[in-house]
Amino acid sequence: MDTKKVASELVELLGGKENVISATHCATRLRIVLNDDDKPNQQAIEELDGVKGVFSASGQFQVIFGTGLVNKVYGEFVSMTGVGSNASEEGEKQVNHSDAVKKKMNPFARLARTLSNIFVPIIPAIVASGLLMGLLGMMTAFEWVSPDSPWILFLDMFSSAAFIILPVLIGFSAAKEFGANPYLGAVLGGIMTHPVLLNPWMLTDAVPESVVFLGMNVELLGYQGTVIPILLVVYIMSKIEKGLRKIVPNAIDLLVVPFITVMLTGFIAMLFVGPLGTWLGNGLTWSLDFIYNTAGVFAGLIFGGLYSTIVITGVHHSFHAIEAALIADLGVNFLLPIWAMANVAQGGAGLAVFFLTKNKKVKEIALPASFSAFLGITEPVIFGVNLRFMRPFIGAAIGGALGGAYVVFTNVFVNAYGLTGIPMIAIAAPFGTANIINYLIGMLIALAGAFIATWILGLKEDTTKK
Incomplete structure (x- = not known):
């Protein structure tokens, strides 16, 4: 297949390169954001060599080529239109594809896209942990090794690690999505899973200690394995960081902004947002569990x-x-x-x-x-x-x-x-x-x-x- 010819014909049928705002691809699809969604000749595009389907969804015009082929077509498409992650700075379109997509979505779709962008990069870690748990379960069930074997010890460590530090992973990914410093997001995740805090994911029967801070009784309970608390915390962190960067002089930005951002957001997380997020997360889990067991x-x-x-x-x-x-x-x-x-x-x-x-x-x-x-x-x-x-x-x-x-x-x-x-x-x-x-x-x-x-x-x- 002449992928260069296919890409050239595709650009023309989309209404020309002037109609293309940005482009990216996933495992099977070329995903394009257009200025005018009415210009593409969808029927003609479906007849192109290698095209397995065409549809519009989530603010994108999507062309299915299949695994492997989509990468080759994307490379030619980028060179012809000057868009995408490989575009150079010399006169080519430097447009963030995710931002371009969100501008064409309604609020609910934008929220779904944001959550998708945060959690999809974490999938490999979760899948690896799940498979390791499966291996650990089979080794235990079929008694391949003795219960006190180092195999059991190490596989238990390997399989649980991703869930224990899940707030760190989410904090990093969410900060990138919210336009904040991802390493500060990871630090907030680290604060919420600090060893000083009781780990509820590993010690479900233990009772956390509490301290009195500014007249408030604060439980020293960690957020290992939780989702909603860290999402709320990093969102607030991104607003604080962006606000500070607007008023803090560039000369002292590196010293002041991270310091105030981490300290202020850390207190907000431990005193307010973390407990609220846990309550919301538990409510969501309870609701789904109720529907599953009742319906x-x-x-x-x-x-x-x-x-x-x-x-x-x-x-x-x-x-x-x-x-x-x-x-x-x-x-x-x-x-x-x-x-x-x-x-x-x-x-x-x-x-x-x-x-x-x-x-x-x-x-x-x-x-x-x-x-x-x-x-x-x-x-x-x-x-x-x-x-x-x-x-x-x-x-x-x-x-x-x-x-x-x-x-x-x-x-x-x-x-x-x-x-x-x-x-x-x-x-x-x-x-x-x-x-x-x-x-x-x-x-x-x-x-x-x-x-x-x-x-x-x-x-x-x-x-x-x-």
């Missing part, structure tokens, strides 16, 4: 059926914050298995399209895109196949609802977030063989349900593309 199968039906629709909006990445809070407070993530059913169902519907369609190009896209969904990457099959004909997307919603109901009914849990589909088996393993078996049965129900529903609904290939 049961019905909750699985609704969440499993609607999740893929939420994916279209891009809001789903903000769920990582909720999942992290569940793991910190309850030790389990009961939402991810439901999301996984919706993803697998999209693959089942795409597989049905592969057998139903007579369009050769659709067949070429449908099969690999379906297997990609089974591995947890659903954008190619959603936007390149199922939404294109709509009925398969409805069939996938049916399969996702059935699978979601089953995993809720059988109480399937995982200990991390960020993995779905087949790879999620690894983070379901710590909860036993029955947990894995029920997860696999749920996957089968979701896949078969979506395949059968799509087959019954049929395929109208002459449907006008929208």
Whole structure:
């Protein structure tokens, strides 16, 4: 494939490089912010060599190329338009893609995008911890080594570290997102997890000491493993830091701004925001736990059926914050298995399209895109196949609802977030063989349900593309 030619044709069909504000890419998609969203010739772009689908969401015009190919096209696209992270300073457009995206979003979408930008970079650490916990659980359950073995000691350290210092990780990432100094954000996370404070993540039965400060009784309780408190604290820190930089002379900025920022925000965190954030976080966890245990199968039906629709909006990445809070407070993530059913169902519907369609190009896209969904990457099959004909997307919603109901009914849990589909088996393993078996049965129900529903609904290939 001539990626330079594809990129050149894409620029032209987007309305020229003057219509491009910024661009970036993820694992499968080229994501572009445009001046005028009505200029692109979407139907012509869908016919370009290598393009697996086109859609607009979250303030971005997104073109699906697939893993590997998107990197090559992006490189050519950047050189032609002068945008993106590789743009030079010589006459090219220096626009922050995240800021450009947010300007085109409503307040709710901006909040979701902000949470996504904070938590997505942390996913590798959480996934690694979940897998290490799984390995530790198997070594203990199957007695591969003695309970007092150094293996158990070290793996316990390795698996719990990310959750113990989670406020530090979030503090660094959130400060970057809020436009503050990320190292000051990490320091605030360190203050909230200081060894002087009782670690509630490791010592749940212990009672914290308290001190009287300025007439207030302050519990020396740490925030290890928490999410909402550090988010609130770093947001306040970013406002304080930015405000100080406007009034403090440049000559003493390095001495004054970090000093006042850390001291002032530290007191605010320990006296007010930290306890409030903990209360809010516990309330959110309690509410979700109540819905899960009360609505049961019905909750699985609704969440499993609607999740893929939420994916279209891009809001789903903000769920990582909720999942992290569940793991910190309850030790389990009961939402991810439901999301996984919706993803697998999209693959089942795409597989049905592969057998139903007579369009050769659709067949070429449908099969690999379906297997990609089974591995947890659903954008190619959603936007390149199922939404294109709509009925398969409805069939996938049916399969996702059935699978979601089953995993809720059988109480399937995982200990991390960020993995779905087949790879999620690894983070379901710590909860036993029955947990894995029920997860696999749920996957089968979701896949078969979506395949059968799509087959019954049929395929109208002459449907006008929208």
